[in-house]
Amino acid sequence: MKLKMKMSTNKHIPLRTCIICRDTKNKRQLTRLVCDTGGSVQIDANGRKPGRGAYLCNMPECWQGAVSGGHLERALRTVITRESRDQLAEYGNNLIVDC
Numbered sequence: 356m357k358l359k360m361k362m363s364t365n366k367h368i369p370l371r372t373c374i375i376c377r378d379t380k381n382k383r384q385l386t387r388l389v390c391d392t393g394g395s396v397q398i399d400a401n402g403r404k405p406g407r408g409a410y411l412c413n414m415p416e417c418w419q420g421a422v423s424g425g426h427l428e429r430a431l432r433t434v435i436t437r438e439s440r441d442q443l444a445e446y447g448n449n450l451i452v453d454c
């Protein structure tokens with residue numbers, strides 16, 4: 356049996372996994388967080404910052420989970436400062452859920 360040619364018209368969509376709900380989604384539906392060289396956590400809106408990254412989907416629950424639990428710290432292998440936590444929590448609260 357011949358193998359069918361793979362659908363070459365389909366563009367490759369990069370998929371990433373949310374570290375909280377473990378959902379795999381289109382990269383655009385996730386936000387990348389990155390741990391910079393100074394050890395502080397930053398929101399990487401363009402997904403281009405160097406450093407260890409972790410993805411969260413654009414759901415306030417996941418951001419709350421990341422801030423309150425230790426998941427994000429483990430994923431980024433860093434200790435998240437209170438300042439960063441506040442910043443992330445605020446970002447999560449301001450997310451507009453479009454689904």
Ligand SMILES: [Zn+2]
Pocket residue numbers: 373374375376377378411412413414417
């Ligand atoms: Zn999620």
